[in-house]
Amino acid sequence: MDATLKLLSLWSPGWGGVLLTGLLHSLQVAFGGYLLGLLIGTGGAAGKLWGGPILRDLLEVYTTVVRGVPELVLILILYYAGTDAVNHLTALIGLPSVDISGLAAGIFVIGVVQGAYSTEVLRGAILSVPQGQLEAARAYGMSPLLSLRRITLPAMLPYALPGLSNLWMIATKDTALLAVVGFAELTLVTRQAAGTTKAYLTFFLAAGALYLAVTLLSNLLIGLLEKRARRGLVRQGGA
């Protein structure tokens, strides 16, 4: 017991600090990737709903491919392709090749994967806003952009939140896959700590507890958020 505490201690001979830094990196990537995914998803949903036929088809290809190929494979492809593309670009401008930080590459990769899923979530949510509300907005003389900002986006939020919160959970867990490309997030530093000290069970269980804490805390916050977004709505499902 004492030895375990010493291993997990926050200061130098212990690995607790390393684990927490790894967790911080994981959360950074998850948060950044999630936001990027939301951005892509908003654009994607708008494109699928109101875009031209070519844009719609291209977006369909994007979401189908991302949802049909394992995240691990996508991460490998995007990681290499992304860093390659940036280096080609800098070479084109005449700058020396840059070392892309694992953080930026990770956010990019998670964002592209999340974007496909949030496109579908947001598209479904926008479609479930009652037509009458949009017609009412139009009757008030609101321009499309104004009615998007004032009516569609706030009204779709309660429909989108369950899907979006689910995506956040997936984002936090997908960051673990970045261990495979050598990004020092929680899972990878855990394995390094475990490999160095040979205390495999201790460290993997500790990391599991950290991930679980993130999940449970997120669940709590999301519950509050959903309650707030649903205020004033008729409760669904009877009784």
Next chain:
Amino acid sequence: MSEAQNPATYVAPKARSLFEPHRLFLMAVAAVLVFCVAWFMRWDWLPRYQERLIYGIGETLLMLFSTAIVGFLFAVPLGLVQVTGPKPLAWAASGFCTLIRGTPLLLQLWLLYYGLGSLFAQYPEIRSSFLWPYLRQAWPYGFAALMISFAAYEGEVMRGAFAGVPRGELEAARAYGMGPFTLFRRIWLPRAIHRALPTLTGETVLQLKSTPLVATVTVVDVYAIISRVRQETFLTYEPLLLLALIYLCLTGILVFAFRQLENRIPTRGA
């Protein structure tokens, strides 16, 4: 009645013809892209690895179906006790689901492989038992991790499916004089599976997409074969593109097969 054209309604691309002008154009672009990929990239390694690739695909599918089937067998009781079981069992089941769904699969896999694996090696009783030749290999750990994860995710789905079977049907079965087991076997389980089938499709696709993780603990599936190709040929993109294509095809086949299955079950209305 004339159909009013509503500009805001979304028409799914699939519902329209495949051969519209813009689509023909897109197909042409895609064909050029495929040609460029085939012509300008290196594919000469393909025949050498063909056999091993097919073996790897077989291994991936074996991993997928064995874990999905065994996992589903565990998911049924997991879902059932959460609906009707005694309170402590229900809490235990829902706690298990939360625990597994709240941590990354890669971490669970490494916990089993490195953690349990190193623990087993310390006990001479296990080392000398008949199980040891199996426990020394990697695939039991990969199988266990994937199976547990599928059971937890699917257990949650089955909980909803069991709870969603209309009360009246169960009461009717009881009125026919069916005992609890007959009722479960004839009415409750089939109806719940029927309700869960669309979600089951999604979960199975997710499971397929999780299988390459077992390659990180040295199980040889199609992902591991492609990694080998990348190491031996020093190519970055070609093997990965082929791998993505393979998984895309497998997903497509899986979704198609499940849709056939769904269509075979008669439904009323909707």
